[in-house]
Amino acid sequence: MDPHLLRTFVTVARTGSFSAAAAQLGYTQSAVSQQIAALESDLGLPLLHRRPVTPTEAGARLLDHAEPLLLRLRAARADVLRTAATPAHRLTLAATPLALNARLAVRLARARAAQPRLEITVRTCAREEVARQVTGGEAAMGLTDGIAAPSDPLPPPDAGPITIVGVSEESLVVALPADHPLADRPGLRLADLVDARWLQTTLCPVQRLRHLAGDGFPVALDYTGDDVHTVLNLVAAGHGLTLLPASVLATPAPATSVLATPAGRGVPLSAPRLVHRVELLHATLPAGPAARLAADLS
Known part of the structure; x- marks a missing residue:
């Protein structure tokens, strides 16, 4: 054909x-x-x-x-x-909305400082699109994220030959309104939240929660965008709970282990043991700026 x-x-x-x-x-x-x-x-x-x-x-x-x-x-x-190809000093980095966290942003800054001629464009897109752009040559490399058990890889994309390296893991929090009855708990178990109302988002699909903890997790609102501030505002207004990386709600509340922002609270997820994992995707990289950048991000 x-x-x-x-x-x-x-x-x-x-x-x-x-x-x-x-x-x-x-x-x-x-x-x-x-x-x-x-x-x-x-x-x-x-x-x-x-x-x-x-x-x-x-x-x-x-x-x-x-x-x-x-x-x-x-x-x-x-x-x-x-x-x-001649080694390029202008590269595109495709990334899912939560993949380029503070730790990786610092690594990226150090990589750029080490390669002053390097020009990088960061392009945000969905996880499947990141893999497509990397294998198709539209992006030199990509960063994708998701929820996984510690040290476990994310489900591999169906995108042809590709190298996948875990580059970051951090704890997860349950994002909820500041006045929620559970907002002052030191930790929350996912199994205790199966009857709570949840946001359906691309950042934390409800199907993933059901796979991890069984049936339940009724959807209160389906948000199809990928803006984290919008998600936090929806949580704060009582439209549903969600899981987020701890760094998204990174201001500690006084004298507690709870994380807080003006938009809501983040209570650490105590069980099951899950993390927010970020992986670096790239195809074969000849020696040059792209290979050095991949090494720096790893």
Whole structure:
């Protein structure tokens, strides 16, 4: 199958529109229609219903295979080009919203001081997108984060050959309103909070909590953004609880182990033993500024 046709098929299936796919790919709508027809002819099966534009059963199966295949092709191309590239002093670092914590920000500052010519662009995106940008060559490296048991790796991304190194772990706190009945506790167990109302966020998916502690954790509000201050404001206003790295609520309340900010409180998570883990992702890095930066961040 022609990868160009696969790319067009994926774009049409994801946008649900031939015209939207044409605009995104820079083709005419007629060219998109011809490419889909050519792919269907090659396979001898209809792949898309036309009204509305949705994948057929065969199209849905192809979609499951097509995106990983295209990603691996991009990764292979980027890897080959990377071996012949002149070491660049302008790099992009892709990062999930909570990955570049205070500790790693200091390491980044030291790395820049050691390489004065180095220009770094930090680009925030979702975890899956970080891996895609790294393997596709759009970013020299990436930082991703998540909740894990101490020293346990995060679930690996399906993004082709990639090196993953753990670079930071810190404790977690339960973020709740300052006037919450549990706000002055020295610690909280996740199992005792299964009936509490929770925020559904990309920073702390409720599905992850259910995987760790069983059923429960009703969703009070679904927030699809990635701004930490918005999450804290929602918590402070009583829209639900969430888990956050301790450094997000880093001002200690007087004479207690509770962390506090004007937006709310963070009570240490006492059980189960979980941490906020940050991992560095990169493909093969030839000797040069990018390799030195990866070593400094590690």
